[in-house]
Amino acid sequence: MRFGREKEKIKPRIPQAPNPGFLTDAVCDTIHRLMNGGYSLFLIAKPQIAKTPSTCKNMVRTEIGLVASLTRIVVIWAAAIVAAFLYSVPGQLVVASEGLPKASAMFPAETEAFVCLPNSKAFLDNWEETELGKFAADEQLENFWNSQQATIKKRFSELGWEVSVQFEDLTRICSGQAAIGWVSRTSVAEKPFSLGVVIDIRGKDSEVDELLARIEKEMGELKAKSSDIPLGELQVRHYTLPKGNADKRVRESFYVVSDGQLFAADDLITIEEFVKAQKVLPDQSLSNSSLYKRVHERIVRDNHEAELEYFVRPLGFARLLRTVSGKSPRGQIDMIKLLSEQGFETLLCAAGSVQFNKEDLDMHHQGFILREEEVPESVQILDFPNQEALTPPRWIDPKSASVLGVSWNFSEAFPKFKGLVDAYIGEEQFDEILQGMKEDPNGPQIDIKEEILPYVGTQFFAVTEIIPPITPESKRSLICVKLNDPDNKLTGVLDRFSKTEPGSSIEDVGDYRIWKFDTEEVKEDVLDFDAGPGSKGGKKAAEEEQPLLKQWAVTLIDGWFVFASNPESLTEVIERAGQSELDGVFEELPEVQAVRAMQKKLLDGAEMSFSEVDLSDRSFEMQYELFRQNILPQSRSLLALIAERLLKTDKAKQQKLQGGNLPPFEAVKHFFTPAGMVVRTEKDGWGFDGFILGKKHVPEPSSETNE
Numbered sequence: 001m002r003f004g005r006e007k008e009k010i011k012p013r014i015p016q017a018p019n020p021g022f023l024t025d026a027v028c029d030t031i032h033r034l035m036n037g038g039y040s041l042f043l044i045a046k047p048q049i050a051k052t053p054s055t056c057k058n059m060v061r062t063e064i065g066l067v068a069s070l071t072r073i074v075v076i077w078a079a080a081i082v083a084a085f086l087y088s089v090p091g092q093l094v095v096a097s098e099g100l101p102k103a104s105a106m107f108p109a110e111t112e113a114f115v116c117l118p119n120s121k122a123f124l125d126n127w128e129e130t131e132l133g134k135f136a137a138d139e140q141l142e143n144f145w146n147s148q149q150a151t152i153k154k155r156f157s158e159l160g161w162e163v164s165v166q167f168e169d170l171t172r173i174c175s176g177q178a179a180i181g182w183v184s185r186t187s188v189a190e191k192p193f194s195l196g197v198v199i200d201i202r203g204k205d206s207e208v209d210e211l212l213a214r215i216e217k218e219m220g221e222l223k224a225k226s227s228d229i230p231l232g233e234l235q236v237r238h239y240t241l242p243k244g245n246a247d248k249r250v251r252e253s254f255y256v257v258s259d260g261q262l263f264a265a266d267d268l269i270t271i272e273e274f275v276k277a278q279k280v281l282p283d284q285s286l287s288n289s290s291l292y293k294r295v296h297e298r299i300v301r302d303n304h305e306a307e308l309e310y311f312v313r314p315l316g317f318a319r320l321l322r323t324v325s326g327k328s329p330r331g332q333i334d335m336i337k338l339l340s341e342q343g344f345e346t347l348l349c350a351a352g353s354v355q356f357n358k359e360d361l362d363m364h365h366q367g368f369i370l371r372e373e374e375v376p377e378s379v380q381i382l383d384f385p386n387q388e389a390l391t392p393p394r395w396i397d398p399k400s401a402s403v404l405g406v407s408w409n410f411s412e413a414f415p416k417f418k419g420l421v422d423a424y425i426g427e428e429q430f431d432e433i434l435q436g437m438k439e440d441p442n443g444p445q446i447d448i449k450e451e452i453l454p455y456v457g458t459q460f461f462a463v464t465e466i467i468p469p470i471t472p473e474s475k476r477s478l479i480c481v482k483l484n485d486p487d488n489k490l491t492g493v494l495d496r497f498s499k500t501e502p503g504s505s506i507e508d509v510g511d512y513r514i515w516k517f518d519t520e521e522v523k524e525d526v527l528d529f530d531a532g533p534g535s536k537g538g539k540k541a542a543e544e545e546q547p548l549l550k551q552w553a554v555t556l557i558d559g560w561f562v563f564a565s566n567p568e569s570l571t572e573v574i575e576r577a578g579q580s581e582l583d584g585v586f587e588e589l590p591e592v593q594a595v596r597a598m599q600k601k602l603l604d605g606a607e608m609s610f611s612e613v614d615l616s617d618r619s620f621e622m623q624y625e626l627f628r629q630n631i632l633p634q635s636r637s638l639l640a641l642i643a644e645r646l647l648k649t650d651k652a653k654q655q656k657l658q659g660g661n662l663p664p665f666e667a668v669k670h671f672f673t674p675a676g677m678v679v680r681t682e683k684d685g686w687g688f689d690g691f692i693l694g695k696k697h698v699p700e701p702s703s704e705t706n707e
Contacts, residue, residue, distance in 0.1 A: 100260055103179035103198040104287040104311075106277040110186075111286045112320050113312040116179035123307040124171055126356035130363060131695050133356075135671035144661040172207045173262070176200030181286075182320050183270065193320045196270040202260035229268065234258055236271055286311070291370075295351040298368040300687055306353035310367075313349045315340055338423050343376030352688075360598070360697045362673060365690035373684050378419040383409040384681050385458065386607035391587065392461045393480050393560050395577040398585040399465065401618035405611040406460040411453040444496040451493050456561075457482035465569075466618055470625040478573070479563040483556070490556060509574045512557055516567050520550040590699035591615060595676040602689045603678055609686070610679035616672040616692075620665075627659040673698045 103116055117123045127133040135141070170178060183194045201208050219226065219239055229236040234256050241251040254271045255264045263274040273282070286292055292311060318336050322328070329335070352367020371379070390405030418430040438447045446452070459482035467474050483490065494515050498504040503518040553567035557577055564570045576582050586592060595613045626632040677690040 100176060100200050100202065101278060101281060102287065103177055103181070104292075105281050105285050106198060106274055107179075107181045107196065107286045108183055108273060108282065109284045109286055109289040109292075110184045111181045111311075112184050112316040113310075114179065114181040114286060115308065115310045116177060117174075117308055118177050118306060120170055120174040120176065120178050122305065123356070126307055129357040130692075131671045131673055132362065132692075135668060138668065138671070140663040140667060144659070147661050148657055169211055170199075173201050173204050173211055174199050175202045175204050175260075182317065184316060184320055185267075185269070188267075188269075191267060193323050194265060194267045194270045196274065197262075197264040198274060199262040199264075200260060201257065201262050208257065208262065229254075231256065231272065231275060234275065236268065238268075291349055292351075295349050295368055295370040298370060298682070298685065298687065299351060299353075299366060300368075301353065301366055304355050304358055304364070307356045308354040309352070310354075311349065311351045314347055315345055333424060338420075342378035342419050342423060344379055346372040346375040346379055348372065358694070360694055361691050362694045363690075363692040365688075368682075368685055368687045370685045376419075377416045380416050381413040381420070383413045384609035384679070384686070385409055386609050386681050387458070388607050390459060390461075390608060390611040392463065393558070393562075394583040395557075395573060396461075396463050396478070396480075396586050397465055397572070397576065398582065398589065399618070400463050400586055400615075401466050401621075402462075402464045402612065402614040403586070404462040406462075407458050407609045408460050409458055410460070411456050414448075414453055442500070444493075444500045446493055446497060452490070455483050455485040455490055457484050464619060466622050470622055472626060472631060474622045476569050477565045478569060481561040483559050483561055485556075485559070488556065490561065494554065494556070509571060510578065512555055512574045512577075514553050514555045514567065514570050514574075516551070516553045518551050591674045594693060594697060594699055595674050598691060598693065599676055599678045602691070603680070606680050608678050609681040610677065610688075612675075612677040614675040614677075616675050617669045620672050621669070624662070624665045627657075628662045628665070630658055630660060632659075 104114065107114060128137065177198070177200050179198045181196050183196065185192050185194055223242055225240045227238045229238050236254055236256045239253045239255075241253075243251070252266055253264065254266070254268050255262070256271055256275070257263075258275050259278050261274075261278070263271055265271050265274075276282070277285070282288075291313075295311070315336060322336065348370045350367060350369040352365060355364045355366075356362065358364055375382075385407055387407045390407060392403050392405060396403065421430040421433075422428045434448055437443060438445060461478075461480040463478040463480065465476045465478075467476055491513065494513075495506075498506055498515045498517075501517060503520070505516045505518075507514045507516060549565060551567055552563065552565055553570050554561065554563050555570045555574070556562070557574065562570060562573060564573075587596070592613055592615070599608075599611060623632065673693045673695055675690070675692045677688065679686050679688045
């Protein structure tokens, strides 16, 4: 018997939706992983401000690092944005397969984020043909997947919601598209958001009935209260779950099957909108919104159909997730409010599509981040001019795992950090800090505007290396900044800085000098920004909190400023620089050349502002092995440290999913093929292509780098 038709004949049994609170946690986990395993930029020390303007040398350690380290701000924000970007649909069609309406035409214009599989069968079929799909299905992982089922289910349960619809259910019940969206409901004070799901199920009657019967039983076991709500000729199934100890609001689910589609939501309003849209598509829909149309006009796409599509408004979605979580930034700086007040609402949205199993690519991600053409000064720090090429220094290690190149007009962007810094501190301090660094008689007396910024170029590179054996400290990071300093004037600046900085030392290696800094024994009386804007009460926390890095070092070599998270790395860099036979070896690796060739093809003659090469059979090894050893939270990579500081993660916390049943990385590394990315700066935003090369287009790794 099918439900969603005549009231008296139907007893619907409907699956429940995932807990929105889990979505917040998942986004944070995603950001953590992006930071931990992605673009390795760095933070030298926790931002500090001296107790009095006359002792501004406490800021010098942080500010001198701005030459290389402030790139992290953009990357962290970008990571947060990218982690949230969840939906787009190519074209403006409003009809999906089998004559069913497209989900983008059913969701309201107030949708903050949306993700869709336009054709679930094509998604699954093509995913299975990719190397990562084969990895997930490999028999060596069977024990791992089986052992984690209960843990994954418990993870959802801890967040207050049992999950009964599993991914494998989608393969059985979905006949076309499957979509999920987060909607802002600012007019509904008691619950100013909603989560909705649309799944095409035409021709899947028996499969859906089996699923619904199973769900009804499971909901009963959870002691959920159930009722039927009339909606025209339909019956909407309503479940109310018992409150958990930490629940602050009622947990409700609403479900109905109507004309070949399954609708699920956490409020009745969304269900009513979906049912109504099946008959008459709304004028004020997501796909009809001007913002949605604008961003899709800017995406450069090929003719290959997309397996996954997304759309998101970054700050709007961030606000919604905060509301869903029920958490407020008490005692901390409200970063969403700060960014909004500084004009970051002009970063309007992002959209894109992901394709699997293309002729020469396992995965291809095409998208666009849309912004207003004219933006406030604080947003102008995102000044990434296009360049013809972004080629890393000749002496980087041939065994490097990833190289990210960024074209950034840092010298022009630096003064525009004033609004953000002052807003973060809670009072106007940016100019005072710079003035104190210039005039403090106890400090190095460095004039950043005159003695540093004129010599900083526009090419920044982040290079990561994975050093065996795998431990939480295995990832090393180099930050390389191209300089315009033919007379080596920065040498004197660094000498002055080193002489006044506690825990510093100088080591000359041949013709080069390394400035080393050890903060482990240094204790300074500073005020804590995290206590809140303008707060003076964070002294104790600041005294207890240590800088992110206990040791770090910098050098100047062949026109580059180089920062290393491990001082030993710079000695190795200097040694490689003296061996001409190693010049450019990384770029000459066959797998790197394959990535560069794909970047050139995708750019099609255009210039770029970002470029990345990721040799994932190297870059992923550390995360994989630490996860397999159940010590992933202990990772001490730079960006894991940043994530720990910003996201308040706890390295001592036990790893939730256990990886002990995974095979050694060496047994599965062949599944991880090279990846890359290119970004083009446009007048109204940034277009981007991310990709993973297909196996048949990946040359054998160079034997020299595997020794």
